[in-house]
Amino acid sequence: MCALKRREAVPALIGEPGDFLIIAGLAGSAKDISALTLDGDNVFCLAGAMGAAAMMGLGLALAQPRKRILVVTGDGELLMNVGSLATIANVNPANLSIICVDNGRYGETGYQRSHTDGCTDLAQMAAGAGISQIRTITHSTELDEGRQLIRESNATSFVLLKVDASKPPAFKRNFSPSGSRMRFRTHLGLDQ
Numbered sequence: 001m002c003a004l005k006r007r008e009a010v011p012a013l014i015g016e017p018g019d020f021l022i023i024a025g026l027a028g029s030a031k032d033i034s035a036l037t038l039d040g041d042n043v044f045c046l047a048g049a050m051g052a053a054a055m056m057g058l059g060l061a062l063a064q065p066r067k068r069i070l071v072v073t074g075d076g077e078l079l080m081n082v083g084s085l086a087t088i089a090n091v092n093p094a095n096l097s098i099i100c101v102d103n104g105r106y107g108e109t110g111y112q113r114s115h116t117d118g119c120t121d122l123a124q125m126a127a128g129a130g131i132s133q134i135r136t137i138t139h140s141t142e143l144d145e146g147r148q149l150i151r152e153s154n155a156t157s158f159v160l161l162k163v164d165a166s167k168p169p170a171f172k173r174n175f176s177p178s179g180s181r182m183r184f185r186t187h188l189g190l191d192q
Helices: 006-014 027-037 053-063 075-080 084-091 122-129 140-152 177-188
Strands: 021-024 043-045 069-074 096-102 133-137 157-162
Touching: 006 027, 006 069, 006 096, 006 140, 006 157, 021 027, 021 053, 027 043, 027 069, 027 075, 027 096, 043 177, 053 069, 053 075, 053 084, 053 096, 069 075, 075 096, 075 122, 084 122, 096 122, 096 140, 122 133, 122 157, 133 140, 140 157
Parallel strands: 021 043, 021 069, 069 096, 096 157, 133 157
Antiparallel strands: none
8 A cells, every 4th residue: 555645645745836827637636736725716627628637737838938837637537648748748848747646546437446556657658758857756755856846847747646545635626617717817817
């Protein structure tokens, strides 16, 4: 069993969430981020767009090159669009970091075991896609190094955060896609 507890490891890895524009994927990662930021204006949580978080983050990184962009997704969601890693590696924006919270479960569809609970390693897939700044974190002693990477990398970075299969925080986030979009756009200064 993994030594890292999800509810402790995600906040410890991210640190101050206000330092980023955050795209959060579905299920657990959206709850992780919403609980950490109290559904903050700098966060756009996806709803019903499984596999889209990494590519949304890429688009945001290109549109906002002076801001640090953080994608927080889960293993199940990233497996749905693992090809996005190849596109991201080829574009390689320096302001983009991806955290994959890997609990080995498909949290959106009933907590079935995902491929990462077997032999699939998403960090190796990211490396094979061409992302050069990669860390796999399995112990709390590695969190500081991962936090530094997502904040200071001069190339796209990828952190695979291996956590136990416990549930994410029980946070009731805003599930209104249009409301979230408008709040995020206002935060960016696009609706003024």
